[in-house]
Amino acid sequence: MDCESANSLMMKYMDGDLSEHEAARLNHHITECAACKEEFMLYDSIVKDFSALTLVKAPDDLESRVMSSIYALPAYTGQTVSHIMYGFWGLIAVIMSLGALLVMNRDYILEQMALNPSFAPILIFLNPLAASVKTLFAQTQMLVQQAGAVVEPGLNWVVPIAVCSLAVAQFIIYHNEKQRKEKVAE
Numbered sequence: 686m687d688c689e690s691a692n693s694l695m696m697k698y699m700d701g702d703l704s705e706h707e708a709a710r711l712n713h714h715i716t717e718c719a720a721c722k723e724e725f726m727l728y729d730s731i732v733k734d735f736s737a738l739t740l741v742k743a744p745d746d747l748e749s750r751v752m753s754s755i756y757a758l759p760a761y762t763g764q765t766v767s768h769i770m771y772g773f774w775g776l777i778a779v780i781m782s783l784g785a786l787l788v789m790n791r792d793y794i795l796e797q798m799a800l801n802p803s804f805a806p807i808l809i810f811l812n813p814l815a816a817s818v819k820t821l822f823a824q825t826q827m828l829v830q831q832a833g834a835v836v837e838p839g840l841n842w843v844v845p846i847a848v849c850s851l852a853v854a855q856f857i858i859y860h861n862e863k864q865r866k867e868k869v870a871e
């Protein structure tokens with residue numbers, strides 16, 4: 686038998702349909718041909734590895750067991766740290782933006798308060814240096830100018846708008862996250 690015939694018998698051996706007669710012929714060739722012997726040893730080890738693999742075939746109920754283990758896991762409650770943090774940062778952003786609005790526009794707010802006599806008691810509390818409502822406005826204007834000198838007039842609205850946008854973005858993220866988790870829980 687030549688090497689080519691031996692090789693085709695090796696293929697049959699790999700497929701597992703080698704007859705006893707063919708096995709004897711192949712065996713005879715292998716004992717005389719070192720190249721085919723080496724090749725056969727390689728094929729044989731593959732066949733043995735493969736049959737070893739099929740011996741540890743997964744049990745039929747494995748999938749159902751895995752799935753039931755997954756279903757047995759505690760249900761997701763949706764209350765996570767990040768969930769709470771979204772609300773926290775949203776609140777901080779809102780407080781900061783309100784504060785920034787008051788600070789940045791105190792000039793206008795105090796002006797309006799000084800012009801409206803019903804705010805006089807509050808202004809007197811805020812500005813005890815003023816003796817009357819008349820001097821109150823001038824005094825307040827002076828204090829505002831002194832304190833407000835450091836703030837660029839053009840930037841007055843930039844910070845509150847930026848902080849408000851941040852608050853809105855935080856709220857949208859928080860809201861979407863909440864809705865997504867409610868959907869998951871359903």
Ligand SMILES: [Zn+2]
Nearest residue numbers: 688691718721
């Ligand atoms: Zn050979």
